Amino acid sequence: MKLCVIPGDGIGHEVVPVAVGVLQAVLPGLQLVFADAGWEEFCRNGKALPERTLAAARECGAVFFGAVSSPMQLVEGYRSPIVQLRRELGCHANIRPTLSLPLASSRNGIDLIIVRENTEDLYVGDEQSDGEVAVAIKRITRKASLRVARSAFELARNAGRQRITIIHKANILPRTDGLFRDCAREVARDFPEIAVDEMLVDTAALRLAQAPESFDMLLAPNLYGDILSDLAAAFGGGLGLAPSLNLGVAAAIAEPVHGSAPDIAGQGIANPLAAILSVAMLLRVWWQRPELALRIEQAVRATLLDGIATPDVMSPGVTTQHLARVVIERIRQQQD
The missing domain is CATH 3.40.718.10 (Isopropylmalate Dehydrogenase)
Structure with a gap:
């Protein structure tokens, strides 16, 4: 090795x-x-x-x-x-676990994994600005979304996880976040033993802050997963x-x-x-x-x-x- x-x-x-x-x-x-x-x-x-x-x-x-x-x-x-x-x-795929540890700063009852897509979304760094208007491209592709979803579900199966929550904002971004959500649900059909639900990212942030122990695994696009996994880290010390x-x-x-x-x-x-x-x-x-x-x-x-x-x-x-x-x-x- x-x-x-x-x-x-x-x-x-x-x-x-x-x-x-x-x-x-x-x-x-x-x-x-x-x-x-x-x-x-x-x-x-x-x-x-x-x-x-x-x-x-x-x-x-x-x-x-x-x-x-x-x-x-x-x-x-x-x-x-x-x-x-x-x-x-x-x-x-970026894999971020949060587990309760024997520390005063760690919350009890947490065993959470967040998987985020790691190669695209706003992190492609495609920005333009004329000094008055700045634009950043949010790129979501079917290929990358299917790939990270399959990695997440395979990880869940191997780790004996019971449920994956798909995170998105498809009510505002139906083409980009909607594509990510649809690809994740497509892959989920190959893993019938794993329960699947979905949640808007702002609702997920509130739920994560209030009751992080209620989640098993989260699957998210790059930006949302980056933010939520840092929030979750607060409960692991x-x-x-x-x-x-x-x-x-x-x-x-x-x-x-x-x-x-x-x-x-x-x-x-x-x-x-x-x-x-x-x-x-x-x-x-x-x-x-x-x-x-x-x-x-x-x-x-x-x-x-x-x-x-x-x-x-x-x-x-x-x-x-x-x-x-x-x-x-x-x-x-x-x-x-």
Whole structure:
């Protein structure tokens, strides 16, 4: 097995190495290929996703991406490297689980997965402006909608999920969101054991805020899924514990949801658990090693039960390195 490791920017340089160490604790024969991408790489060499990095990612198939910084204003020549990497590798489905954890900041009774289409919608970045009127193209295609719907239903079947809720705004956008909804229902006919319902995105946001435990799986277009999955993360302890996996046919990218956090970068207090849980998703979904993923997940839970966490979720907190050492020690204890 090969893994292309891209730390990215900011705290990516801190959480990625410790998560790789955790992964190696359960998969010692893993081959690592390190590569560069991100805003820092753009500032150094003028390209946020160098060709050599893309080539390494394609060769390995499995990628672990840390965090990326992006300017809030237009910078000529800069494109988000993680968005570009997802598209180049054909990682069409973004999988975001939210699970209750033994933390005061986590809500009980939640076991939710949000799957979002990952390659189109407003994220195609097709914008125009004359200074008075700005226009952004929302692109929804039948091919991409069918593809992500099938991935979601296959994931639901493999994970023993009972219900998928299709998210859309087809009452206002009948051609784009309507197409997405219709494609999802078309695929659903091949999975009769899974119940299907649908909900307008604004109603879903309210329901998610009020009763997140009422959902099993959500299937959404890119923008809605991005927003709703960040909302859901609040019930699992926050973005510092929110993992994700970008899934394709020929590649997968594990990626913690948090950003590069420049305000704490270099202080040694960044939370590595989202990164650790992301590589566990790589094991479970991409490499089909659920028993190894479970060992990591159980070690994380045991660590939190012992009251050990970084300052973003627990006060007083511990350092990034200390937390990682404890997780690895819990993994080793499982073998004894």
